[in-house]
Amino acid sequence: MDLSQASFARFLLKNQEAQDLLAKHEQDERAKMTETQLEVERTQLKNALSACSSETKKMIAPVVREPMVHRLLHSFMKDSQKSGSTFADSFQPSTPIYQLMQTYAEEFKTNPDHARQIAKQWTESMGRAAEETVKAAETASAKTKEVDRTQAEGADGSPLEEAPSAETTDEPAPPQREEWVPGLSKGKRKLSPHELVGHFQLGEEMKASGRAAYEKGEFEMALTRYTQGVELLNWVEGTNDEDTQRVQEMLGLFHRNRAQAALKVDNWHEAHKAASEALSIDETDEKARYRRAKAAYSLGRMEGALEDYRWILANSKDKASIDAARSGYAETLKAQQKDRENVKKLMGQAASKGLFSEERPKPGTEEEIVAEAAALEKRRAEKERRERAAEPSYLPVEKKAGGGEGDAPSTPYSASAEPRLSLEETTTLLTELRDLYKSDDFEKQLREIRKAADYDQRRILIRLRKVMPETQTPVLRKWGFVQEEYAEMKKDLDRIVGFWSARDETVRGLSKDLMATVMGDFWGEEAS
DSSP: OOTTSHHHHHHHOHHHHHHHHHHHHHHHHHHHHHHHHHHHHHHHHHHHHHHHHHHHHHHHHHTTTSSSHHHHHHHHHHHHHTTTHHHHHEEEEEEEEHHHHHHHHHHHHHHHHHHHHHHHHHHHHHHHHHHHHHHHHHHHHHHHHHHHHHHHHHHTTTOOOOOOOGGGSOOOOOOOOOOOOOTTTSSSOOOOOOHHHHHHHHHHHHHHHHHHHTTTTHHHHHHHHHHHHHHHHEEEEEEEEHHHHHHHHHHHHHHHHHHHHHHHHOHHHHHHHHHHHHHOOTOOOOHHHHHHHHHHHTTTTTHHHHHHHHHHHHHHOOOOHHHHHHHHHHHHHHHHHHHHHHHHHHHHHHTTTTTTTTTEEEEEEEHHHHEEEEEEEEHHHHHHHHHHHHOSSOOOOOOOTOOOSSOOOOOGGSSSSSOSSSHHHHHHHHHHHHHHSSSHHHHHHHHHHHHHTTOOOOHHHHHHHHHHHHHHHHHHHHTTOOOSHHHHEEEEEEEHHHHHHTTOOOHHHHHHHHHHHHGGGGTTTOOO
């Protein structure tokens, strides 16, 4: 018989034996399904309890298979998941459900029969309530079916015209839920705390794996792990501020570590990009800013590197970070100056050889071009000489390789006649100045000057010219510098130190130490 035919339905309604047989079959199926569902629930509850404290597990273990305990705990577990929490976090001693389980477990331990009797009464009461609910639902369903049958047959029992189905109506179907697809959907996908647990666990594993690879020197593998960490988190966010903050912090860490691993394998572009991503999350991330500066230096982006180093020097409170940034800043300044000199040299050579003759007309003959280049170079040298003369000079101009303009200045003391201060007196004077510059008060003043000058060498020197007269004059007066103007005292000091620097290594060392003390890492022998 075709069970889909209406004749089978009429046969079933008229045959009580068939109805009893079908009811028994349905009851057996429900029993099988109930047992299977019970095992599934027990497994779920076991997994949930595994995350609880040892005291909680010890309390629940003897009674967890009792029907009342099972039903209450499993229902509580589902409610916890719906609210975005975990069973272990929700099942705490302060909650009523925990206190109920604790009371029942104590009763079960002292008088198990009485405890089971209580549970049996509770189960029966719950069963009666459920049975009444089912009966009410069945009664309402039967009434609905009778109304539908009457409407379908009409008052005289004849079939009526079928009502149009939902598929044939003009009403639009309810919109389907739009799935979030990584790489295609806009924005980030919001995940509940329960959904984010797996992301955080996997993120911790990737972080540990990347760190282990980095410590072993396997920088490519470390870069891969940190990249995977970025891909794990860069498309999700929490449904609350706390989870969103945790996602951002872990994502920033992956970007920052990815930049460091990229630096180790000389992948400057990736390092710069990763560090910039970390700074877009937290602009105060000093490690990310330092690593971006290093990548920018390797890419030849000197201004970008200097800007990041200056930010660290101006904002960091960590001595190690400040020292590293200061060293990097000095190195970048020297490289920048060298690059500029190389460019000038190449441009001069190109101009002298007429390499730009096809692009623009010659201003004159080759001799005129060479003469113009020489005049430009002479003006540049004169400008630098004037700037050096304006610096707070208490030591000679650094001697350049090959002699020439960088040699010790020609003064009355450059001949055989000694200056009015002896070698020992000059050494003692320079030592006093060095100790003065290293005092706490003056070092504090120097830090303020460097910060105000935005850590730019020229601007630092300009500001030093304003404070050096007040600082040096008392010491110079003590040593017999009687000139009224500080500029005259400075020139006299330069002559004395210049004379002895050309003859004594100790004076030369003290001169360099003085400049290094004032300028810090922004000064070196290459810079004059």
